[in-house]
Amino acid sequence: MTDNPAPAVVEPIPKWHEFMVPVLRVLSDGKPRTRRDSLTATLDEAGMTEEQRAVMLSSGQPKAENRIGWAMSDLTRAIAVAKPERGSFVITDLGKDLLQKNPYAITQEILRNIPAYRDYEPQRQNVSKADPVDIAVEDSELDPTEQIERGIQLLRADLATDLLKRLQERHxxxxxxxxxxxxxxxxxxxxxxxxxxxxxxxxxxxxxxxxxxxxxxxxxxxxxxxxxxxxxxxxxxxxxxxxxxxxxxxxxxxxxxxxxxxxxxxxxxxxxxxxxxxxxxxxxxxxxxxHGVGVQIAKTYTVAEIDEDFFE
CATH class of the missing domain: 3.40.1350.10 (Trna Endonuclease; Chain: A, domain 1)
Known part of the structure; x- marks a missing residue:
């Protein structure tokens, strides 16, 4: 009888904001890249192993790619990254300056100094704008329902940024x-x-x-x-x-x-x-x-709870 080998230990995947510097480094040559090319190059730049790349969310999406996607969204919201055309990304002058001043780490506190980012950052209720709450600390204190609501707020902020850009580009x-x-x-x-x-x-x-x-x-x-x-x-x-x-x-x-x-x-x-x-x-x-103008429903999530009438 042989012992089963111990499962391989997968190194922790960096938090989403820790991917912002690798994203800017990938785009620092000024060449537009597709979303897929940007994701792949950022995985390489961040040194993600095959095991880390294989870690999946329950939705079936690779966790590391999902986190890179959020980093790209925040950088786009801050106008550090632009979308010259649908599905492509390029660094802006602001992004180059941001990377030069913060070559090792970029946090949301740094992005909050950019007016365009502040305009579309969701604000938690009962939190003063003059006293912003760090997202990492805030999320750890949220119950599951609050986490869902927080996620919806972030998705809406990302949608609002893209929607405004589309309006600015049209005639x-x-x-x-x-x-x-x-x-x-x-x-x-x-x-x-x-x-x-x-x-x-x-x-x-x-x-x-x-x-x-x-x-x-x-x-x-x-x-x-x-x-x-x-x-x-x-x-x-x-x-x-x-x-x-x-x-x-x-x-x-x-x-x-x-x-x-x-x-x-x-x-x-x-x-x-x-x-x-x-x-x-x-x-x-x-x-x-x-009011559903210029947007459409992409996904609907259903949250179930116990039917008390059934058990009575």
Whole structure:
């Protein structure tokens, strides 16, 4: 009788954030890579053994690749990595600078210093933004239900980042149509969906209009500005929209942008009698996800519990 050999010991797989430096090193040559090439090269860069690569999640996905995927998502959210086209990744100037300053380790605390990352980082309820909670510590304190909810928040943040990038890449006409559709889906314009895009030459500074009644007596005008994340909508652009509304005798409007508004524009909006709602890029993607515009359900998970009536 021979003894069964002891099972091989698999070295622990690095945490997902520990893959961020290897990802940036792989992309540091500036060449675009597909997701598959990026994953494979990062596994090699991080020195993952065949045993480590063979460890699977219950879903059937390799654990190491899943963690690299999360690292790539966070780097993309921080604009350290860009997607020049669908399914490909390339390092940005910010990413090169990030790697140069942090050649051995990059943490979420470091990413939180990047405004684009902070804009889409899920915040735990009852936690002040001025006192962020370290994710590794936070997750260890969560019960299973909280872990599921936390995971959903992270997936939504990743989706919001990708959704905003898609909007920024499309033609301004597409963006104007998208925001009109969003407002109609939210219930403005009634059951008849009385809304339309009116942007183009000679639009008078207005990109769309929603008729709240069948005769168009009550109207909401829309301004849609498709800007890059680093562009801020200032008071001047907002004043132009106010002037366009005054020229039409309108008293209500919605100003939507893929970027953000300056403090001056926000204060000016509060000081005028015309009722204008400001929606920045983060709020826009939240509304689109909530109302199912530009997104679709990818997976549905069912959580079961005991049926007390059955046992009674």
């Amino acid at each position: 301004p006409d597409f963006f104007e149509e998208a925001v009109v559709k969003l407002l109609l889906t939210m219930g403005y314009g009634g059951a008849e969906n009385r809304g339309r895009r009116i942007g183009g030459s000679g639009d008078g500074g207005v990109d769309g209009v929603i008729d709240q009644d069948a005769l168009g007596l009550d109207q909401i005008y829309i301004q849609a500005k498709r800007y890059a994340p680093d562009i801020t909508v200032g008071r001047e652009a907002f004043q132009s929209f106010v002037g366009a509304l005054a020229g039409r005798g309108a008293t209500r409007g919605v100003f939507i942008t893929t970027s953000r508004f300056s403090a001056g524009a926000i204060e000016y909006a509060k000081s005028i009698p015309t009722r204008i709602i400001l929606i920045n890029g983060k709020q826009l993607t939240e509304l689109m996800i909530r």
